[in-house]
Amino acid sequence: MKCLVVDDELLARERLTRMLDQLEGCEVCGEAADGQQALDQAQVLVPELILMDIRMPGMDGLEAARHLLKLDNPPAVVFTTAYGDHALEAFEAQAIDYLLKPIHPERLQQALEKARRLNLVQLENISGDSDVRTHLCARNRGNLELVPVEEVVYLQADQKYVTVRSATRKILVEDALKALEEEFGDRFLRIHRNALVAVQCIRALEKDSQGHVSVVLDGVEERLEVSRRLLPEVRRNIRNGA
Structure with missing residues (x-):
């Protein structure tokens, strides 16, 4: 089973890699230091299992696991953490295993055996209740493409899709x-x-010769129409410095 090790601490990755190397039927195919790197590596290396720290700077393990679901063959995920808080009970109840640091070889072996039985339905259980995402994710020619939420200028619905526009x-x-x-x-x-x-990108409102009002946004040339029904609320937000 090809495994990808994800942890922001180098020593933790090295220790877990050594333990995995000693287990039969397990091959460490790569390492990553955060959720973003984990997504990049997963697309290149196609691991069957990712052992991933929950709390990491930038994109954490929970969000990375949600984005992994968009892959054609998402890997099983086993979380690792140094925090024995109540959230761990939720992971276990949803049949997603976790390893509490420091990780013991016997417990690691149990997690690997459990991971082999995980399926997509079980993995999807983690996606509904995790924290607000830091990135939005799309598939582009079979690859995952991410846009940081803080860079998004607007979101516009078009039939069954939403256009995510950054600068x-x-x-x-x-x-x-x-x-x-x-x-x-x-x-x-x-x-x-x-x-x-994006509230932070609103620069002004402008009206055309026919009386239609559009919003002017930082970072993009497009002007988006403001509906008459929502115009008072938009003006109120701009006046309040929202």
Whole structure:
């Protein structure tokens, strides 16, 4: 079984790699220091199992596991953590195993055996209740493409997809616009039934000769129409310095 080891601490990765090398039927194919690197490595190395720390700077293990679900053949994930808090009970209840640091060889062997029995349905259990994401993810020609949420200028629905627009690129995600609005709260402001804009990117409102009002956004040339129904709320947010 090909394994990818993910931990932001080098010594922790080295120790876990040595332990895995001593187990029969297990091959360490690579290492990563955070969730972003784990996604990149997973696409190149195609591991069957990822042993991943939960708490890491940048993208943590929970969010990385959610993005991994978009792969054609997502790997099984076993979390590692130094924190014996109540969240661990939830992971175990959902049939996702975890290893409490310091990791003991016998417990590691049990986790590997359990990981072999994990399937996609069990892995999906972790995706619903984790923290707000730091990145939005799309598949592009079989690869995962990520945009940091803090770089998103607007989100615009188009049939079953949502366009995620940053200053430098666009990706299409399958998330519902309403779900994105609920997930990210006050970071985005609804200006139309099909559009959310990043509050921090709002520069001004402008009106055309026909009386239609659009929002001017930092970082992009596009002007997005503001619906008449939502215009008072948008103006109120701009006046309040939202």
